[in-house]
Every structure is written in structure tokens, then in C-alpha cells.
Amino acid sequence: xxxxxxxxxxxxxxxxxxxxxxxxxxxxxxxxxxxxxxxxxxxxxxxxxxxxxxxxxxxxxxxxxxxxxxxxxxxxxxxxxxxxxxxxxxxxxxxxxxxxxxxxxxxxxxxxxxxxxxxxxxxxxxxxxxxxxxxxxxxxxxxxxxxxxxxxxxxxxxxxxxxxxxxxxxxxxxxxxxxxxxxxxxxxxxxxxxxxxxxxxxxxxxxxxxxxxxxxxxxxxxxxxxxxxxxxxxxxxxxxxxxxxxxxxxxxxxxxxxxxxxxxxxxxxxxxxxxxxxxxxxxxxxxxxxxxxxxxxxxxxxxxxxxxxxxxxxxxxxxxxxxxxxxxxxxxxxxxxxxxxxxxxxxxxxxxxxxxxxxxxxxxxxxxxxxxxxxxxxxxxxxxxxxx
Amino acid sequence: xxxxxxxxxxxxxxxxxxxxxxxxxxxxxxxxxxxxxxxxxxxxxxxxxxxxxxxxxxxxxxxxxxxxxxxxxxxxxxxxxxxxxxxxxxxxxxxxxxxxxxxxxxxxxxxxxxxxxxxxxxxxxxxxxxxxxxxxxxxxxxxxxxxxxxxxxxxxxxxxxxxxxxxxxxxxxxxxxxxxxxxxxxxxxxxxxxxxxxxxxxxxxxxxxxxxxxxxxxxxxxxxxxxxxxxxxxxxxxxxxxxxxxxxxxxxxxxxxxxxxxxx
Numbered sequence: 001x002x003x004x005x006x007x008x009x010x011x012x013x014x015x016x017x018x019x020x021x022x023x024x025x026x027x028x029x030x031x032x033x034x035x036x037x038x039x040x041x042x043x044x045x046x047x048x049x050x051x052x053x054x055x056x057x058x059x060x061x062x063x064x065x066x067x068x069x070x071x072x073x074x075x076x077x078x079x080x081x082x083x084x085x086x087x088x089x090x091x092x093x094x095x096x097x098x099x100x101x102x103x104x105x106x107x108x109x110x111x112x113x114x115x116x117x118x119x120x121x122x123x124x125x126x127x128x129x130x131x132x133x134x135x136x137x138x139x140x141x142x143x144x145x146x147x148x149x150x151x152x153x154x155x156x157x158x159x160x161x162x163x164x165x166x167x168x169x170x171x172x173x174x175x176x177x178x179x180x181x182x183x184x185x186x187x188x189x190x191x192x193x194x195x196x197x198x199x200x201x202x203x204x205x206x207x208x209x210x211x212x213x214x215x216x217x218x219x220x221x222x223x224x225x226x227x228x229x230x231x232x233x234x235x236x237x238x239x240x241x242x243x244x245x246x247x248x249x250x251x252x253x254x255x256x257x258x259x260x261x262x263x264x265x266x267x268x269x270x271x272x273x274x275x276x277x278x279x280x281x282x283x284x285x286x287x288x289x290x291x292x293x294x295x296x297x298x299x300x301x302x303x304x305x306x307x308x309x310x311x312x313x314x315x316x317x318x319x320x321x322x323x324x325x326x327x328x329x330x331x332x333x334x335x336x337x338x339x340x341x342x343x344x345x346x347x348x349x350x351x352x353x354x355x356x357x358x359x360x361x362x363x364x365x366x367x368x369x370x371x372x373x374x375x376x377x378x379x380x381x382x383x384x385x386x387x388x
Numbered sequence: 389x390x391x392x393x394x395x396x397x398x399x400x401x402x403x404x405x406x407x408x409x410x411x412x413x414x415x416x417x418x419x420x421x422x423x424x425x426x427x428x429x430x431x432x433x434x435x436x437x438x439x440x441x442x443x444x445x446x447x448x449x450x451x452x453x454x455x456x457x458x459x460x461x462x463x464x465x466x467x468x469x470x471x472x473x474x475x476x477x478x479x480x481x482x483x484x485x486x487x488x489x490x491x492x493x494x495x496x497x498x499x500x501x502x503x504x505x506x507x508x509x510x511x512x513x514x515x516x517x518x519x520x521x522x523x524x525x526x527x528x529x530x531x532x533x534x535x536x537x538x539x540x541x542x543x544x545x546x547x548x549x550x551x552x553x554x555x556x557x558x559x560x561x562x563x564x565x566x567x568x569x570x571x572x573x574x575x576x577x578x579x580x581x582x583x584x585x586x587x588x589x590x591x592x593x594x595x596x597x598x599x600x601x602x603x604x605x606x607x608x609x610x611x612x613x614x615x616x617x618x619x620x621x622x623x624x625x626x627x628x629x630x631x632x633x634x635x636x637x638x639x640x641x642x643x644x645x646x647x648x649x650x651x652x
Contacts, residue, residue: 060556061555061556062552062555062556081555081560082552082555082556083555083556083557083558083559083560083563083564084558087556088556088557089552089553089556091549091552091553093547093549095547095549095550095552095553096553097550097553097554097568097572098550098572099571099572099574108554108557108559108567109557109558112557112558112559112563112567113558154557155556155557158557158558
């Protein structure tokens with residue numbers, strides 16, 4: 001891989017300022033500011049129709065923003081047509097040119113820029129995506145995964161400042177998708193180009209990206225590193241869309257310095273004050289959240305063995321499903337109709353079957369608090385639909 | 389019994405082929421005939437006279453040249469216009485798009501005599517001089533719908549993302565059209581052009597109404613059929629048939645070789 005000259009690689013952040021897109025009265029993307037740091041693997045995550053692809057197409061120049069500007073480094077490219085932007089796209093359908101062989105597909109961008117000797121570069125690029133032997137084939141003679149790699153090679157060979165990936169793995173089956181995620185991550189590390197990746201698959205976004213922006217209804221709900229988003233969701237949408245969250249409606253009972261105590265259906269729960277997104281006032285309401293894998297289960301007979309200082313809720317198992325590495329329980333309790341608990345299958349307690357009375361307990365530090373004014377189920381349904 | 393059952397498709401295919409080819413064979417055989425009198429309808433003796441002198445009949449080669457000229461220009465005109473119409477109909481939303489979409493089929497559906505007569509009325513009312521230009525205008529008109537239909541089918545099945553990909557890969561509007569859109573639409577355009585050429589070349593009814601004193605090859609054949617058919621007509625027919633067959637075989641060979649080359 002030959003890198004572009006060092007001079008034009010300084011400060012090539014992608015900056016979107018006040019960018020929006022409306023189709024008549026429908027606002028696909030609401031005014032949004034976003035900075036993608038140079039060299040990062042950035043994911044735009046959201047359900048279909050949330051505006052993530054439109055945002056990507058505005059960076060590529062395939063869509064004109066209604067308001068706002070697109071900057072590459074210090075340069076305003078808002079008015080530039082796509083063929084004048086140093087940005088390349090990997091399309092969901094790959095969009096390989098059916099009348100050209102793989103070699104000419106990959107060489108296309110170089111040739112359009114008037115570069116005569118493309119042989120070495122095309123060869124190197126095909127080797128990078130491990131398709132050196134396929135140069136003379138036509139796109140339709142390749143498998144989906146191979147076509148996908150050609151699409152990546154065809155874009156990357158131009159050394160774009162930014163590579164845009166529009167659901168590039170959507171058409172692949174699960175196993176191949178996992179493989180390509182690692183492959184893309186490897187290529188990104190190798191070439192060091194900024195990748196902006198659009199996906200509806202939260203697992204894919206978290207696996208691949210350094211930074212994830214969760215989008216919903218034309219807005220960015222939250223932006224951050226995958227672990228940060230997962231551990232500290234700021235909205236119910238993020239809490240539910242990214243993995244699963246147990247959200248419990250509760251009243252604030254008291255605030256002791258760093259700790260907030262809430263009650264729900266007579267059960268006292270504690271959580272750190274700095275993990276509450278909204279102002280906590282006595283008598284106010286909170287949505288208390290905890291991830292299913294943070295919760296431990298004990299049979300009601302062993303309730304005494306639960307260490308002091310942990311949040312505890314008692315309930316009854318209504319459902320359990322064994323999925324290999326873990327068992328997923330659904331628990332009915334006074335505070336919440338359906339609490340989900342994922343227990344690692346290390347030492348399985350034979351008494352934990354549907355109908356059993358249990359105590360759920362977890363470290364209060366693993367609890368987060370969200371503004372109770374939000375829709376508690378935001379983002380839940382979408383996950384089910386996408387999973388189907 | 390078994391043999392019949394196994395080969396019934398082949399037999400049916402061969403019979404159909406024979407049904408289609410037989411008239412052409414008759415034309416071919418009679419191009420080597422030396423008829424007595426003016427009519428070339430009964431076999432006499434083998435002769436190469438007509439082949440040695442294909443233009444030996446007055447006005448024959450003149451009408452052939454005229455037909456050829458009209459067919460070439462009609463093909464070019466109809467293909468260029470038809471391709472543009474097809475792209476417009478598929479790619480853009482505009483007023484009366486639906487109406488144009490169905491009206492474009494009208495020349496295909498309408499009886500040719502009706503169209504010929506109404507065209508003649510139109511030309512006479514406009515005071516146009518009948519001849520090469522009126523025939524050309526009429527031919528472009530009826531070839532158009534065939535070209536539009538052929539190209540439209542191709543453009544509709546084309547992924548618009550391909551052009552976006554080209555623009556994304558530094559191709560400007562012209563480059564995108566020349567390098568991506570046109571090559572992908574080419575089979576449809578070629579099919580439309582071939583159809584247009586064939587239709588224009590052998591059109592009789594519309595041409596006969598609107599040609600004035602000009603005589604195209606089909607008109608010449610029809611005219612001479614009443615006074616006696618020179619063998620040269622069979623020679624021209626056979627040559628055209630042979631050229632068409634050679635072109636088909638050549639195209640098949642090229643695409644076969646390409647397919648084989650693409651295989652590992």
C-alpha cells in the first residue's frame with residue numbers, strides 16, 4: 001500500500017455542521033453536527049429510515065443537504081459534485097459494473113483520474129482483499145462475499161480521505177458477515193483511512209467501530225465508544241436499541257451525596273448519582289436501568305446468602321431459554337412485569353426453572369438512571385423487527 | 389415408442405424450423421434458375437446468370453440503394469430518439485409520463501394501412517412533397533416505438549446505483565454516461581436498432597402510400613410481381629438472408645469465445 005503524501009493527510013476530519021435533509025414535509029435528517037476524527041472507524045447505527053444512509057449520501061455528494069455544510073478537513077465540499085470529492089463509497093448492493101471485469105472495476109477510479117499505469121496498484125489492491133486470481137472474471141461469476149471485497153478494493157484504491165460503507169454486509173449470511181467484519185477492521189487498520197460505516201446491526205457497529213453514533217428519527221441520540229454507549233446509555237432508545245436493558249420506573253426517595261435511593265413498588269434500589277442523566281430531585285421520578293448480564297440470580301431458599309449492599313428484587317421465573325454459553329431468564333416481579341437476566345452457564349442451579357421463586361441481585365454501581373419523561377419502550381420494537 | 393417419447397421435442401423443433409426456413413430455401417434455389425419467359429415460378433435449368441449480374445434489371449439496384457439509405461437513416465433517427473425517450477420515461481417523473489408510456493405503443497398496435505392513410509393525409513395537408521423525406525419521417529415514427537420498448541426494458545432492469553458508483557469514482561456526467569450507462573444499455577439499444585432496420589427495410593404499406601414517385605425495394609418487388617419477376621430479386625433476397633445468418637452466427641461465436649475466456 002502506498003500512502004498519499006503526508007501533507008494532505010493532516011487534519012482530515014469529516015465535519016458536518018447543521019446538516020439536514022428534508023423531502024417536502026418529511027425530515028429525513030434533522031439539523032445535526034457531527035465530527036468524524038481522521039483515521040477512525042466510525043459507525044452510524046440506527047433502524048431503517050432513521051436518516052443514517054441519507055447522512056452518508058450527503059457526505060458522498062449523492063444527496064444535496066437542505067441546510068448545513070460538509071467539511072473535509074478545512075475544505076467546504078458542500079457544493080462539490082460526487083466525482084470531485086475525495087470520498088468513495090461501498091454500496092449495499094456493491095454496484096459493481098457488470099460489463100467490466102474485476103480488474104477494470106478496480107481500476108475504474110484511477111482511470112477516470114487519468115492515471116495511466118494502474119497495473120501495480122490494481123494488483124496490490126486485489127491482493128489486499130485476497131482476490132488476485134479473479135482479475136479476469138466478471139462480477140456475476142463471484143460469490144457475494146467476493147463481490148463485497150471487490151467493492152471495497154474499487155473504493156480503497158483511490159486512497160479516499162474517507163471511505164463510506166452503506167450497510168456493506170447486509171446481503172451476506174451471518175457467518176460470512178462475522179468474517180467480513182473482522183476483514184474490514186483489518187483493512188481499516190492496515191490503510192489507516194477514515195471509515196464511516198452505516199449499519200442497523202448493533203453488534204456489527206460495536207464489533208467494528210471506535211466510535212458509534214446512534215441515530216433515531218433523523219437525530220443522533222448518542223455518540224461515543226461502544227463500551228461507553230453500552231454502559232452509560234443516555235436515552236431509553238439507546239438503552240433498548242443497543243443490547244437489552246431492564247428499565248424500572250421508580251420514585252426518588254433520597255439523595256445521599258454520591259448515591260441516589262429510589263423506590264419502586266416498595267423495593268429500595270440504589271444507584272450512583274453520576275450515572276443519572278437527569279436532575280434528581282426528591283419526589284421526582286427516574287427510569288432505573290440495569291443490563292441483564294449484570295444481574296445474578298439466587299433461589300429464594302438461598303436469599304440469606306446474598307451479600308449485603310447489593311440491589312435486590314424478588315420475583316418468580318416465568319421463562320428460561322438455554323442458549324449455550326448462557327441461559328436467559330424472564331422474571332416476573334412486583335417492580336416490573338418482565339425482567340431479563342442472562343446467567344453464564346458455569347454452575348447451573350437445577351432449581352432455577354420456570355415457576356421458581358428467586359432473588360435478583362446486582363452491584364448498585366452497575367445501575368444507571370434515565371429521565372422518566374421518555375418512552376420506556378423506545379427502540380425495543382425496532383430491534384425485534386430487525387432481528388426477524 | 390420410447391424413441392419417439394425421448395425425441396419428440398427435437399422432432400417438433402426441427403419441424404418448426406423447417407416450416408420457417410422452407411420459403412427462404414425456395415427463394416434461394418430459384419435464384420439459380422433460368423426461367424422461360426418473365427415469371428420465375430417453375431424450375432428450368434441451373435444458371436449463375438442472375439448472380440453474375442444482380443443489377444441487370446432496370447431500377448432494381450436503384451430501389452435497393454434507396455431502401456438501404458432510408459433504413460440506415462431511419463435506424464439512426466429512431467435509435468437516438470427512442471433511446472432518449474426510453475431513458476426519460478424510466479428515469480424521470482414528469483407530466484403526461486403515463487400517457488406517453490401508453491401512446492408510444494400505438495404505432496405498434498395500429499393497423500398499418502390506417503397509419504399509412506392518415507400519414508398521407510397529414511403530408512398532403514401540410515403541402516409536403518412526397519418522396520425520400522416523407523418516407524423517412526414515417527419510418528422513424530413507427531420504428532420509434534420498437535426502439536423505446538427494447539431500450540426501456542433494459543434501462544428498467546439497470547441498477548441506478550451503478551451510475552452513482554461511477555460518479556462516486558470520479559466519473560463526471562459525460563464519462564458516467566459513456567463508460568457505464570451506455571455500455572450497460574447497449575444490448576437493448578442494439579436490439580432496438582436491428583429491429584428498426586429490419587422493419588424499415590422491408591416496410592411496404594406505409595412506404596407505398598407516402599413515397600410519391602420514389603420506389604423502394606419492396607415496392608419494386610411488388611410492382612414487378614405483376615409484370616414478371618426477375619431472378620435478380622431472388623438473388624438479392626438470398627444475399628440478404630445469408631448476410632443476416634452470418635451476422636447471427638458471428639455474434640454467437642464472439643459471445644461464446646468471451647464466455648470461455650471469462651471462465652478460469
